[in-house]
Amino acid sequence: MSSDTSGINPRFSKKTLHRPDPDTLIKGILKGDITVLSRGITFIESSKEEDQAGKHRIIQALLPYTGQSLRIGITGIPGAGKSTLIEALGLELISQGHKVAVLAVDPSSQLSKGSILGDKTRMEQLSRHPNAYIRPTPSAGTMGGVARHTREAMLLCEAAGFDIILIETVGVGQSETAVHSMTDLFLLLAIPGTGDELQGIKRGIMEMADIIFINKADINPEKVRQTQKQLENALHFFPLHASEQPVQVLTGSAIQKPTVAELCQSILKYAQAIRNSGYFESQRKEQSVWWFKETLDQEILKRFYQQNKNNQMVDHLRQQVSEGKLDPFQAADQVMKAWK
Secondary structure (H helix, E strand, O other): OOOOOOOOOOOOOOOOOOOHHHHHHHHHOOOHHHHHHHHHHEEEOOHHHHHHHHHHHHHHHHHHHHOOOOOEEEOOOOOOOHHHHHHHHHHHHOOOOOOOEEEEEEEEEOOOOOEEOOOHHHOOHOOOOOOOOOOOOOOOHHHOOOOOOOHHHHHHHHHOOEEEEEEEEOOEEEEHHHOOOOEEEEEEEEEEOOOOOOOOOOOOHHHHHHHEEEEOOOOOHHHHHHHHHHHHHHOOOOOOOOOOOOOOEEOOOOHHHHHHHHHHHHHHHHHHHHHHOOOHHHHHHHHHHHHHHHHHHHHHHHHHHOHHHHHHHHHHHHHHHHHHOOOOOHHHHHHHHOOO
């Protein structure tokens, strides 16, 4: 491990830092040890080169114990009440005998890459439940509102015995393709009475949604009905999902147990339908291929920048683009020709 401790609190800089043992992490995660699960996720999030072999070893060892959980992506505009709904939904699912893990992605500063990581505070009741696990993770600017290692963290949670995984994204505004590519059900959270009833929801988000839940319906029932009607009308212009399941537009409130229970029932009914039809399995196969492509793209990019000559070439071309001597397309073409 690197001896550089410049980023460590001086009070602890003289202490020996031990890299976790992959075998110990694997055994602890399979036993459902939450503390070890957290350490394991921290380890797979490491960008240190010396940790890569251990990370791959952990994923490969745990893969046979994953794949059967229900993975749910949840998105919505800021202020729609995602955290409140996730806590209520998580508690309802637990009351029905499920173990729920929440991977809550917090917005990161584009400059410092820091994030608030406040979801454990916002989901206080759920975070204390023995059958729940909440992992706040900074997005660090990753497209799609999901952290770079969210998929791996999801696998570790499954191996630890969690049969329902909720992934909360940063919110509508970036491409949500990333979260859609790793989940079985995509839940879009909307609210009524914002002036623009479609609330800036992009067509691509609407096309991916399996269930739309209009939250805060207890505030203004008339506006709720109007929003529901407009969303249902908009859905008529979209093709039927590959799952062949119609998109449901539900209304309710995250603070009212009956409507949360209704949403929970709709989610579990949808999950059973796609398992019975074979869509669940076929979708997982497609997602594995997508994961392979994303992993390959990242590995190619990493290895490209590991070569000093490539970094020097890119820096030189970046300067030329900045000075107007080359346009971005010419510069990119030169990189590709030099890299052949």
